[in-house]
Amino acid sequence: MKIGVITGTTRPGNVGSFVGKWVAETLADRTDVTIVPVAVADFDLDLLNEPTHPGAANGNYENPKTQKWAAEIAQLDGFLFITPEYNAAPPAAFKNAFDLLFAEWTEKPVGFVGYSYHGAENAIKHWRDIVAIVKMKAVDSQVMLNLGTETVVDGKFQAAEGQAENLNKLLDEVISQLS
Numbered sequence: 001m002k003i004g005v006i007t008g009t010t011r012p013g014n015v016g017s018f019v020g021k022w023v024a025e026t027l028a029d030r031t032d033v034t035i036v037p038v039a040v041a042d043f044d045l046d047l048l049n050e051p052t053h054p055g056a057a058n059g060n061y062e063n064p065k066t067q068k069w070a071a072e073i074a075q076l077d078g079f080l081f082i083t084p085e086y087n088a089a090p091p092a093a094f095k096n097a098f099d100l101l102f103a104e105w106t107e108k109p110v111g112f113v114g115y116s117y118h119g120a121e122n123a124i125k126h127w128r129d130i131v132a133i134v135k136m137k138a139v140d141s142q143v144m145l146n147l148g149t150e151t152v153v154d155g156k157f158q159a160a161e162g163q164a165e166n167l168n169k170l171l172d173e174v175i176s177q178l179s
Contacts, residue, residue: 001033001178003171004076008083008094010041015152017041019115019145020082022157026164027171036076040097043069047096054102066100073104078111078174085116085123095130102134109137109177111170119144139173141166 005027007020017039024037049063059074061067083090098105110131114120121144128138143166150159 001077001175002036002075003027003033003174004036004038004073004079006079006081006094007037007039007041008081008097009091010093011091014084015115015147015157016082016084018152018155018157019113022159023080023082023113023167026159026167030168030171033171033175038072038076040094043072043097045069045093045097045100048099050100054100059103061100069097070101070104073101076108077178078109080111080113080171080174081127082113082115083120083123083127085114085118085120088122089126090123090130098130105131105134105136107135107137109139109174111139111141111143111174113143113145113167113170115145115147115150117146117148119146137177139170139177141170141173143167143170 005020005024007016009016020037024035027035043065045065050061050066059070061070112124112127114124124142131138143163145159
């Protein structure tokens, strides 16, 4: 089983890159899954630049950037979305990356790791509504990181005590949706 840890921000100097790395490193010792770090920023995706609606495309995309993105997502069995909260919502670049595809997301489980000064609670609420449209299986648990108390120190994200355990429980729920 391959679980994609998708870091959704593309903002230069973002904290999300450190959070995504913390998530991947925290889960790296798991023997029941393969953790695959994926950064939306690495794909340089165009804004809704597919002539055919993703729901009708059935995985057939024309834009080479979308094709590369679709191939990366299609190989994954489930996901952890690493999402910041921008103005009480997920970042536009992450939503665009999601909207470019359809079949690659459908029926797959997803869990959420949110980070902001309030743990990205609103962004996660939005994501739950969004993923339901493509019939993803959003798990109940979530990990909410508070940037007021959890932050980057010397190039490493420092999560609060207990967050690694919360993260592993979240992944357990994602895995349970695969059986």
